[in-house]
Amino acid sequence: MSSRSSAAESFRSAHDAAFRAVATAVARLDVAAPRVLIDGRSGSGKTTLAARLSAEWPRAGERPQLVALDSLYPGWDGLEEGTRLAHEWLLVPHAAGIEGRWRRFDWDVQAFAEPHVVAPDRPLIVEGSGALTPAAAGLVHVAVWVDAPEPSRKARALERDGDTYAPHWDRWAAQEARHIETHDPRALADLVFDLL
Structure with a gap:
């Protein structure tokens, strides 16, 4: 097995364990329509999770x-x-x-596009870099942080x-760093x- 395929297999195994832990935490909730928030730096595995x-x-x-924050960021400086x-x-x-309403940011035309509705009686998963703040933490039932070393994150994101x-990796990473700080x-x- 090549080092690349070995690394991919190790990532899948770790990701499976993370999924099981999150799913168990959600299954144990005694609330209706729970809110789950998943944050992490680019390429960490949060979107897949x-x-x-x-x-x-x-x-x-x-x-x-x-709902992924990728749909909300208004451009490369929009974290x-x-x-x-x-x-x-x-x-x-x-x-x-x-009822919540959000609009997708159309990166091609650099403007917000069609609206979408979020029903209050259905569970909500929000994922994306920058999602987990003190204000957000007080509104969700399960808050998740996913991280990984920069070389592997960058390789996955660019792949x-x-x-x-x-061309925007460093620019975006700086915004993630400010969010974390x-x-x-x-x-x-x-x-x-x-x-x-």
Whole structure:
């Protein structure tokens, strides 16, 4: 087995363990329409974890809604604004038991596009870099922080998004670093996973 395939297998194994831990925490919740938030730096595995949680939701009879901050960031300098919009458009209304509305940012035309509705009576998963702040932590039932060493994160992110992302890696990483310094999401998380 090559070192690359061995690393990929190790990542999958660690990711499987993380998924099981999150799914167990969600299954144990004694609330209706729970809110789960998954934060982490680019390439850490948070998007894959959120997608799997949505697809394999561990509570019978519920159909979760998944919103990625990638849909909210208004451009390559938009991490902080994406954080604010997720709080305002998604978490606050859902926690108040009212319908939330968010608009997808169209990166091609650099403007917000069609609206989407978030139903208050269905579980909500929010994932993305910058999602976990002190204000957000007070509104969710399970908060998750996912991390991994920069070389492996960068390799995964660039393999996924290639030439589109490569020129902006440092610019985005600086915004993630400011988020971590300002909000300390690791300390706010109920579950922390250091993947490979």
